[in-house]
Amino acid sequence: MLSGLRLVSEAADLAARRHKGMARKGRGNEPYINHLAEVAGILAEVTEGADAELVAAGWLHDTIEDTGTTRDELAQQFGDHVAALVDEVTDDMSLPKAQRRQRQIESAPHKSPGAKLIKIADKISNIRARIRSDPTAEERADLTDYADWAEQVVAGCRGGNAALDQMFDDTVKLARSSP
Ligand code: ZN
Numbered sequence: 001m002l003s004g005l006r007l008v009s010e011a012a013d014l015a016a017r018r019h020k021g022m023a024r025k026g027r028g029n030e031p032y033i034n035h036l037a038e039v040a041g042i043l044a045e046v047t048e049g050a051d052a053e054l055v056a057a058g059w060l061h062d063t064i065e066d067t068g069t070t071r072d073e074l075a076q077q078f079g080d081h082v083a084a085l086v087d088e089v090t091d092d093m094s095l096p097k098a099q100r101r102q103r104q105i106e107s108a109p110h111k112s113p114g115a116k117l118i119k120i121a122d123k124i125s126n127i128r129a130r131i132r133s134d135p136t137a138e139e140r141a142d143l144t145d146y147a148d149w150a151e152q153v154v155a156g157c158r159g160g161n162a163a164l165d166q167m168f169d170d171t172v173k174l175a176r177s178s179p
Pocket residue numbers: 035061062122
């Protein structure tokens with residue numbers, strides 16, 4: 001078992017390598033790693049650094065979905081718990097977007113406590129990126145649509161961490177008020 005600091009460092013390292021060259025399309029084209037750093041940072045902040053496996057899973061949360069990394073691979077390097085968390089927040093990309101979105105709403109209440117926290121942190125980061133990118137009218141519509149959906153997913157994830165719930169609410173408020 002890796003120590004907490006090593007676990008988080010190695011997770012950041014693998015995430016950086018696996019997501020190399022990826023950017024967040026239409027959101028200021030930020031490097032993808034910025035999103036992962038933000039999600040991991042939010043999780044570290046709201047748990048006051050008490051859960052290294054959660055923060056490591058934050059770094060790795062999109063590796064199965066977006067980079068072809070397998071759950072087994074993650075389990076081998078980071079342990080079963082981290083691998084299970086990442087697996088839980090992985091969408092089935094063979095489904096069309098509308099169906100994936102619906103499934104996230106329905107499955108959210110059944111996720112483990114840690115997976116729920118990652119889901120909320122992910123939505124916060126995704127909304128912030130859409131605000132930061134100085135959105136066009138079309139992107140504003142996308143932001144509103146995304147925030148509406150994120151609220152439905154997060155409704156099924158709340159209650160595990162009051163600071164995180166508050167951060168999400170503040171972020172949605174900002175999304176609705178930004179010009
Ligand atoms: Zn993500």
